Amino acid sequence: MVAKPGAELLPSAQPVQLVDARGRRAPKSRSQGYGLPPDDTLLAAYRALVVGRRFDRQAGSLVRQGRLAVYPSSHGQEASEVGAVLAVRDTDWVFPTYRDSVALVARGIDPVEVLTLLRGDWHCGYDPRAHRTAPQCTPLATQSLHAVGAAYAARARGLDDVALAFLGDGATSEGDFHEAVNFAAVFRAPVVFFVQNNKYAISVPLARQTAAPSLAHKAVGYGVPGIGVDGNDVAAVLAVVGAAAERARNGGGPTLIEAHTYRVEAHTNADDATRYRSDEEVAAWRERDPLDRITAYLSGAGLLTDTLVEEVAAEAEQVAEDVRTRxxxxxxxxxxxxxxxxxxxxxxxxxxxxxxxxxxxxxxER
Known part of the structure; x- marks a missing residue:
């Protein structure tokens, strides 16, 4: 039987998964050929998740104290942010959204500088050139065009840099997103479009945004591979984003990745999420917690000692105290x-x- 044209671009029926919700190795059929990242990479991801979760909680407290103007929590979807940013090189460019603060902390940016924008300051707080990380973007999808421009320019200069563009599910409904993916596809720009599908664009559910079978399916219209990944499985995110980045680096062009995850907290501190989703829905997703998952896997594999757990927890508390103080x-x-x-x-x-x-x-003042 001859495959239909473009069939190789379509995502599989089930997202890529390497570690299931209970912390066990997923069935081989779910891996779709991706291998588990090395132990040291998984331990680094664990550390970043613990620190990121504590940072996220501390930032939420600062909002309630009036120390920040706003804070969009990433609780529940940290594996997507951490896995994606750790999968690219330090020399690659990252283009984050307003919700990707944990990704920036995992990239090594000073957590206090990460929060500067969210205090209402006029600049982003950190040096984009030094960290090769663009300012966090509030308008939906505009940073996707910037990512394509940076990637296209890098290739024109003979560099092997890749651009990682973070997007939310709501961003895929914007014109900038379509222009960015189309340009990247036509000119084979080395970009990884990483869509965190957390099921809501503020209060609008995914079903009200698109009739596509999945957001990854949109890739085929541009001639770009579309891949779905379990966004709460940091091992799978590391593997999928890492492979897409290398493909782009070697001239294979862009990839559109849809990470299936969930925003446990409200959209921001100004949002009342109980008006558009049920407690039962949130509780079901809490059972798929990304930090619990990788902790269970590493413990079962004998890689996570009590000493290491205490060491990482102490580091996370130190980060929280530093943010609280500074x-x-x-x-x-x-x-x-x-x-x-x-x-x-x-x-x-x-x-x-x-x-x-x-x-x-x-x-x-008078």
Whole structure:
């Protein structure tokens, strides 16, 4: 029987899984040819997940204390963030969304600098060039175009750098996403489009966004391979993203990966998630917790000792204490800086807006 054209681009019926929800090796049929990452890589991922989970909780506390303006929690989907960012090289470029703070911490960026943007400051806090990590992007999908541009430029310069573009499921409904994937496909730009499908774009469920069988299926329309992966299985994410990155690095072009995961907490501290999803749904996903899964696997494999567990927990607490201490010490941003660096030569409208704001603030101080 002759396969239909494009069949090789379609994702399998089930997402790639290497470790199941109970921490056991998944059936060989679920691996789809991907091998388990080395032990040291899995232990590094475990460490990043523990630290990331504690950082996430601490950031949530800072919001409630009024120390941060907003914080989009990644609780429940940390394996996607950690696995993806650890699967690429330090020299590759990463283009994160506003929800990927844990990924940035795992990449080695100062956690306090990661939170600077979420304090309401005008800059992203860290040096994008030094970390080869773009500022966290709030508008949906705009960073996907930037990722393609960076990847295309790297190839034109003879470099083997790859761009990793983080996206949410809601971003796949945006025009920028389609333009980015199409351009990358036509020009074989070395990009990995990593979609974290956490089932909701704020309060809008996936079924209200697309009629496609899965988000990974959208890849075939562009001539790009689409792959589904269990986004709560950090081992599978490491393997799938790592393979896609090497494929791109070797001239194979872009890949669209859909990581099936779940946002356990509300969209942000300003969201009431009980209005659009049930407690039963959330509880069912808590049973698939990514940190519990890799912990169970490593323990069963004899790789996780009590000493190591205590060491990593202490490191996580130290990170939380550092964030607790240093975030309140940061100087509040000056309101006038809102208009800095928008244009090299400010427009008349921008000058007018700046003058009006400063006048209003001066009036309030009287």
């Amino acid at each position: 975030v309140p010490q940061q100087t509040p941003p000056a309101p006038g800086e809102l208009f800095s660096h928008v244009y090299a030569d400010p427009t008349p409208q921008l000058r007018e807006q700046a003058e009006r704001l400063l006048a209003d603030l001066a009036q309030e």
